[in-house]
Amino acid sequence: MDTKLKLAIQKSGRLYEDSMRLLKECGIDISNGVNKLKADATNFPIEVYFLRDDDIPQYVEDAVADIGFVGENVVYEKKKKVEVIEKLGFGKCRLSIAVNKNETYNDVSSLANKKIATSYPVILGDFLKGKNIEAEIHEISGSVEIAPGIGLANAICDLVSSGSTLFMNGLKETETILQSQAVLIRNQQLPVEKLKLIDRLLFRIQSVKKAKN
Ligand code: PRT
């Protein structure tokens, strides 16, 4: 059987369109089947799996998928054994700390003994540890920006792109703890035939990126 690369991308959401566009710009045509769990390329040995972004690092670590397109924020939060091989230039955002706009905030020490709501407890925990700050991390899965307004937390740590969500919730951004964009990740133990296919894909991705600069 011919070797095929198994690529995991987000099924729907902020990375879906750009992931599909990048493949197209790389000259890879995906036959968009009715069953959108899996699709084949017609002109490159690749098959695409459509998954929730949070699951992509695990699938790649387990070699269910060989490679994936996913946000660095998810890669660093999940701490799976995968290799980051290329920044893809889309899905740009930052993971930031924000507090009530009227709150005094001098520097990270202002977070000491505060309660911080986030969906990124691992990255936030590492950041606070690195700064020697003791604070309580309150993990919530969504609508993080309303936490200070309803008295659930004193601060939040969440993804920001335009900043309008923070603004609309009366919050101000005080620290950026991670700059993020979509990246190409790969399993750490791939056979040489798959590595060769990744090199072919990577060459095309880099050409697309160069053409845009
Ligand atoms: O269903 P699934 O689990 O796959 O999707 P999801 O809902 O977890 O993720 P999704 O589609 O919202 O985001 C996918 C990825 O896009 C993230 O992991 C980031 O890598 C990237 N990305 C880029 C963003 C943003 N920009 C972004 N602005 N992800 C989320 N946001 C949210 C943020 O959480 C906040 O609620 O947008 C809001 C802030 O936006 P602004 O423009 O108001 O600042």
Ligand code: ZN
């Ligand atoms: Zn998700």
